[in-house]
Amino acid sequence: MEKLIAQIKQGKVWPFPGGIHPPGQKTISTAQAITRLPLPDKLVVPLKQHIGANGKLLVEKGQQVLKGQALTKPVANWSVPIHAPTSGVITDICQMPSAHPSALPELSVIIEPDGQDNWCTLTPVPSPNLLSHDQLIDIIHDRGIAGMGGAGFPTYIKADSRKAIEYLIVNAVECEPYITADDVLMREHAAGIIAGIEIMQQLLTPTLTIVGIEDNKPEAIAAMQAAAEHNDKIIIQTVPTIYPSGGEKQLIKLLTNKEVPSGGIPADIGVLVQNVGTLFAVNQAVFEGKPLIERVITVTGNTIHNPGNVWALLGTEIKHLLDCQGFSPVPQQRVVMGGPMMGFTLPTVRIGVVKTTNCILAPDHDELAEPGPEKACIRCSACADACPASLLPQQLQWFAKSKEYDKLKEHNLFDCIECGACAYVCPSEIPLVQYYRVAKVEIKEQQAEQVKAERAKERFELRKQRLEREQEARQNRHKRKPAAEKSADEKQKIADALARVKNKPAKDDDKSAVAAAIARAKAKKQSQDTELEPDNSEVALERAARKEQARKYKEQKAASDDAPAQQDDKKSAVAAAIARAKAKKAAAIDSEPTAPVDDKNAAVAAAVARAKAKKAAATDNEPTAPADDKKAAVAAAIARAKAKKTAQAEQATSVENYDAESEATATTPADDKKAAVAAAIARAKAKKAVQAEQATSEENADAESETTATTPADDKKAAVAAAIARAKAKKAAQAESDENSDAENEAAATSPADDKKAAVAAAIARAKAKKAAQAESDENSDAESEAAATSPADDKKAAVAAAIARAKAKKAAQAESDENSDAESEAAATSPADDKKAAVAAAIARAKAKKAAQAEQAASVEDDDSESKLASTAINETVNAEDKPKQTAQDKKKAAIAAAIARAKAKKLQQEGSDK
Incomplete structure (x- = not known):
C-alpha cells in the first residue's frame, strides 16, 4: 500500500x-466568470431531485415561504428534503414535466418570488471539528x-x-x-x-x-x-x-x-x-x-450569444436561462440538458433545473447534427474498442433487440455507464445507448416483479406454517392427558368386570333372546295391521237389533201415546237434540278419520257413495253426437225416471229418520249408548240421501247439457224442458206453504200450556218458509223471463237459460237443507229448562220431512203428465213452425204472454204462503 x-x-x-x-x-464558456441571474417570474421545484424516495410535503397552496425554508421532510431511507430557492408565495402544488427524457409529470411546488429574497434563520457551524x-x-x-x-x-x-x-x-x-x-x-x-x-x-x-x-x-x-x-x-x-x-x-x-x-x-x-x-x-x-438551493450551470451552444456559467436557483425554468444568455433559436431547434455525449434532448423548455443539472446546450444544426437513419451493423468492432467498461456493445444490442434478458445479464449490461462512446464511433449510426437504457428499465421491472412474487410466496409459506402450528395446537388441546396410576380398588373393579364378562351366557342364549324379540315385534306389527282393517259383521248385527227395537218401541208408543210421562218427554227431547247435534258434527268432520268403528263404517259408506256418483257423472259426461227427435225424447224420459227415483229415496229417508228420532225419544238416560248409535245411523242415512240427491242433480245437468247440444231442429225441446222446470218449482213452492201450515198446527197441538213458545216456533218456521218461497219465486220468474225472451232464432240461448234455472233450483234446495240443519243444531243447544221447545222443534222438523216427501212424490206424478202434455204440444208447435214460418212473431208474443201469466201466478202463490 x-x-x-x-x-x-x-x-x-x-x-x-x-x-x-x-x-x-x-x-466558449470559460472566457468570463460565473454570473448571477435575476429572479425568474416563477420557480418550479420538483419534490424528487435525487435517487431515493420523496419527502413529506410541509407546505400548502397559498403559503408564504422564506428563502432556504424546508418544503419537504425526509420520511424514508435515501430521502432528501428540498428547500425554497427564494422567498415568495406558493401558488400551486401540482404535476409538472420532469427533467427526464420522457418528461413524465412529477409533483412540484410552484413558487412566485416576491423579489425580497429574504432568508430564513440559518445555523452556521464555524468549527466543524467540534461536532x-x-x-x-x-x-x-x-x-x-x-x-x-x-x-x-x-x-x-x-x-x-x-x-x-x-x-x-x-x-x-x-x-x-x-x-x-x-x-x-x-x-x-x-x-x-x-x-x-x-x-x-x-x-x-x-x-x-x-x-x-x-x-x-x-x-x-x-x-x-x-x-x-x-x-x-x-x-x-x-x-x-x-x-x-x-x-x-x-x-x-x-x-x-x-x-x-x-x-x-x-x-x-x-x-x-x-x-x-x-x-x-x-x-x-x-x-x-445554507441548504442546497442553487448551483453552477453552463449555458452554451452556437445559438447562445453570451455563453458562460451562471448561478441558477433550483426550479428556474430552462427558458429563463436561455433568455438571460441571449438565445436565438433556429428552425427545429434542439435544447439538450447535459453534454452532447450523455445528455438528453428536452421536450420543452418549461422544465425547471434540478440538483443534477450541470449544462444547458443549445446547438445549431452544424454544431450537433441530427443522427441519420440506423443502418445494419458491419462488424467493424469500433464500439468494442471504444468501450471503457470492456463490454461487447454489438452483442448487447442484439440481445436487447430480441429481449433476451438473461443473456444481457450474463454479458454484464449493468456495467455500462451509458457514456455513448460506442454510439459516437459507430459508422452505421446505431443508437446503441438507447437500446441499453430500454433494456435496463425492462430488466429492473422484471426483477421487481420477481421480488414481489418471492415476497408473496414467503408470506404464503409463513402463513401456511402458522396455520399448521395452530391446528396442531388445537389437536393437542383436545387430546386426553395420560391417565395416572390406578388405585388398588379401581384395579379390583376392573378385574370383577372382566370376570362377569367371562361368565356371561353363551352366544346361543343371546341369539335366542334376539329371535324372541324379533318374533314379538312381528306379532305386534301383525296385530296392528289387523286392527286397521274394520270388521263390519258385528256392526251389522247391532244395526239390525236397533231397527227391531225401534219398531217395537214405535208400536208401544202408538198404544200409550195419550198419556206420556213428563219426565220421559224431557229425556226424549234431550236425546233427540243430542242426536241431531252429533249428526251435524259428524257431517262437518266426515273427511277426518276417527277412532270409533261406527264412524269408520260411515266413512266407508260415504266413500262408496262418492265413487258411485263419480262413475255415474263420468258416464253422463261422455260426449254425445248430435241427436234427433227420438233421442231427445228418450233423454227426457230418463231424466223424469231419475227425478222420480230421487223423490222416492228422499221419502224413504224421511221415514227412516222419523223412526230413528222416535227411537231416540223413547230411550232413557240409561240407554245413552243406544241413542248415540241411533244418531250415527241417522247421520249415515242423511249423508246417503244427500249423495243420492247430488248424483241425481248431476244426471239432470248432464241431460240438460245433452239437450243444449242438440241440433237447431230440436230447439223447441229446450223450451219444453224450461217449462217443465218452471212447473216443478211452482209445485215445490205450494208444497212448502202446505208444510208450513201443517207444521204450525202440529206445533200448536203439541203443548197447549206453552202457547207462546209454540207461537215463537211457528214464526221461525214461517220466516224460513217465506225466505225459501221468495228464493224460488225469484228463480222461477228469472227462468220464465228467459224462456219468454227466446225465439226460434235464439234456440241456443233458451237452452242455456233452462240450464241456469235448474242450477238455481238446485242451489235453493241446498240452502233449505242447510237451514234445516241449523234449526236442528239450535234445538240441540237448548238448555234442560227448554225441553218443551226442543220437542216442538223436533215435531216440526219431522212433519216437514214427511210432508216434503209426500208432496214431491205427488209432484213427480203430475210432472209426468204435464211433461207428456207439454211434449206433445211442443211437437205440434214444431210442425206448425216448420209449415208456417211467417207466424214466428205471433209465437213470440204468445210466449211472452204465457211467461207473464206464469210469473203472476207464482207471485200470488208466494204472497199466499207468506200470509199463512
Missing part, C-alpha cells in the same frame, strides 16, 4: 481501456445535499459509510465536451472546495485524498494546489484528457489502479468518490448553514 501511495504522490496514473477524444469546445460524526451527518442530511455530478446519490449515505475508506477521490475531471461548470467553480471557489474535502475527511478518515483534474484545465489545477498547500493528505493529480475519464470506475482505475468488481461499488475496495460541486455544497451547509 505504501508503494501505491508513493506512486500516486509521484503523479503516476494508470490508463483504463477504451475511450475517445471528441472535440472539447470548452473555451460529532452524527451531528455532521445530520447537517448534511437536513440541508438536502445530493450528488451533483450526474446520478444524484444522497451525500449523507456516502458520508456515513460503514466500510473503511482508504482513498477519498474528488472527481474534478469534467471530461464531457462543452461542460465547464466544475472548472470555473474550482477557479473561483477552490478554498471552499478544500474546506468541503476536509469535512469529508473528518467523517471518513481516509488514508489519502486524491483530486483528479484533466490536464486541459491548468487554471483550475493551480487554484486547487494553492488551496490545498496546508493539507498534506490532499494530492492534486493531473490526468490525461480522454473521454470518459470522469466515470467513477474509470477515474478509480486512473488514480489508484484498482478495479471495481462487476456489480459492486467503490466502497467494496475501500474507495469513495465525490464531485467538486457536492463538496462545495457541503462546505456551505456546514460553515454557512
Whole structure:
C-alpha cells in the first residue's frame, strides 16, 4: 500500500481501456466568470431531485415561504428534503414535466418570488471539528445535499459509510465536451472546495485524498494546489484528457489502479468518490448553514450569444436561462440538458433545473447534427474498442433487440455507464445507448416483479406454517392427558368386570333372546295391521237389533201415546237434540278419520257413495253426437225416471229418520249408548240421501247439457224442458206453504200450556218458509223471463237459460237443507229448562220431512203428465213452425204472454204462503 501511495504522490496514473477524444469546445464558456441571474417570474421545484424516495410535503397552496425554508421532510431511507430557492408565495402544488427524457409529470411546488429574497434563520457551524460524526451527518442530511455530478446519490449515505475508506477521490475531471461548470467553480471557489474535502475527511478518515483534474484545465489545477498547500493528505493529480475519464470506475482505475468488481461499488475496495460541486455544497451547509438551493450551470451552444456559467436557483425554468444568455433559436431547434455525449434532448423548455443539472446546450444544426437513419451493423468492432467498461456493445444490442434478458445479464449490461462512446464511433449510426437504457428499465421491472412474487410466496409459506402450528395446537388441546396410576380398588373393579364378562351366557342364549324379540315385534306389527282393517259383521248385527227395537218401541208408543210421562218427554227431547247435534258434527268432520268403528263404517259408506256418483257423472259426461227427435225424447224420459227415483229415496229417508228420532225419544238416560248409535245411523242415512240427491242433480245437468247440444231442429225441446222446470218449482213452492201450515198446527197441538213458545216456533218456521218461497219465486220468474225472451232464432240461448234455472233450483234446495240443519243444531243447544221447545222443534222438523216427501212424490206424478202434455204440444208447435214460418212473431208474443201469466201466478202463490 505504501508503494501505491508513493506512486500516486509521484503523479503516476494508470490508463483504463477504451475511450475517445471528441472535440472539447470548452473555451466558449470559460472566457468570463460565473454570473448571477435575476429572479425568474416563477420557480418550479420538483419534490424528487435525487435517487431515493420523496419527502413529506410541509407546505400548502397559498403559503408564504422564506428563502432556504424546508418544503419537504425526509420520511424514508435515501430521502432528501428540498428547500425554497427564494422567498415568495406558493401558488400551486401540482404535476409538472420532469427533467427526464420522457418528461413524465412529477409533483412540484410552484413558487412566485416576491423579489425580497429574504432568508430564513440559518445555523452556521464555524468549527466543524467540534461536532460529532452524527451531528455532521445530520447537517448534511437536513440541508438536502445530493450528488451533483450526474446520478444524484444522497451525500449523507456516502458520508456515513460503514466500510473503511482508504482513498477519498474528488472527481474534478469534467471530461464531457462543452461542460465547464466544475472548472470555473474550482477557479473561483477552490478554498471552499478544500474546506468541503476536509469535512469529508473528518467523517471518513481516509488514508489519502486524491483530486483528479484533466490536464486541459491548468487554471483550475493551480487554484486547487494553492488551496490545498496546508493539507498534506490532499494530492492534486493531473490526468490525461480522454473521454470518459470522469466515470467513477474509470477515474478509480486512473488514480489508484484498482478495479471495481462487476456489480459492486467503490466502497467494496475501500474507495469513495465525490464531485467538486457536492463538496462545495457541503462546505456551505456546514460553515454557512445554507441548504442546497442553487448551483453552477453552463449555458452554451452556437445559438447562445453570451455563453458562460451562471448561478441558477433550483426550479428556474430552462427558458429563463436561455433568455438571460441571449438565445436565438433556429428552425427545429434542439435544447439538450447535459453534454452532447450523455445528455438528453428536452421536450420543452418549461422544465425547471434540478440538483443534477450541470449544462444547458443549445446547438445549431452544424454544431450537433441530427443522427441519420440506423443502418445494419458491419462488424467493424469500433464500439468494442471504444468501450471503457470492456463490454461487447454489438452483442448487447442484439440481445436487447430480441429481449433476451438473461443473456444481457450474463454479458454484464449493468456495467455500462451509458457514456455513448460506442454510439459516437459507430459508422452505421446505431443508437446503441438507447437500446441499453430500454433494456435496463425492462430488466429492473422484471426483477421487481420477481421480488414481489418471492415476497408473496414467503408470506404464503409463513402463513401456511402458522396455520399448521395452530391446528396442531388445537389437536393437542383436545387430546386426553395420560391417565395416572390406578388405585388398588379401581384395579379390583376392573378385574370383577372382566370376570362377569367371562361368565356371561353363551352366544346361543343371546341369539335366542334376539329371535324372541324379533318374533314379538312381528306379532305386534301383525296385530296392528289387523286392527286397521274394520270388521263390519258385528256392526251389522247391532244395526239390525236397533231397527227391531225401534219398531217395537214405535208400536208401544202408538198404544200409550195419550198419556206420556213428563219426565220421559224431557229425556226424549234431550236425546233427540243430542242426536241431531252429533249428526251435524259428524257431517262437518266426515273427511277426518276417527277412532270409533261406527264412524269408520260411515266413512266407508260415504266413500262408496262418492265413487258411485263419480262413475255415474263420468258416464253422463261422455260426449254425445248430435241427436234427433227420438233421442231427445228418450233423454227426457230418463231424466223424469231419475227425478222420480230421487223423490222416492228422499221419502224413504224421511221415514227412516222419523223412526230413528222416535227411537231416540223413547230411550232413557240409561240407554245413552243406544241413542248415540241411533244418531250415527241417522247421520249415515242423511249423508246417503244427500249423495243420492247430488248424483241425481248431476244426471239432470248432464241431460240438460245433452239437450243444449242438440241440433237447431230440436230447439223447441229446450223450451219444453224450461217449462217443465218452471212447473216443478211452482209445485215445490205450494208444497212448502202446505208444510208450513201443517207444521204450525202440529206445533200448536203439541203443548197447549206453552202457547207462546209454540207461537215463537211457528214464526221461525214461517220466516224460513217465506225466505225459501221468495228464493224460488225469484228463480222461477228469472227462468220464465228467459224462456219468454227466446225465439226460434235464439234456440241456443233458451237452452242455456233452462240450464241456469235448474242450477238455481238446485242451489235453493241446498240452502233449505242447510237451514234445516241449523234449526236442528239450535234445538240441540237448548238448555234442560227448554225441553218443551226442543220437542216442538223436533215435531216440526219431522212433519216437514214427511210432508216434503209426500208432496214431491205427488209432484213427480203430475210432472209426468204435464211433461207428456207439454211434449206433445211442443211437437205440434214444431210442425206448425216448420209449415208456417211467417207466424214466428205471433209465437213470440204468445210466449211472452204465457211467461207473464206464469210469473203472476207464482207471485200470488208466494204472497199466499207468506200470509199463512
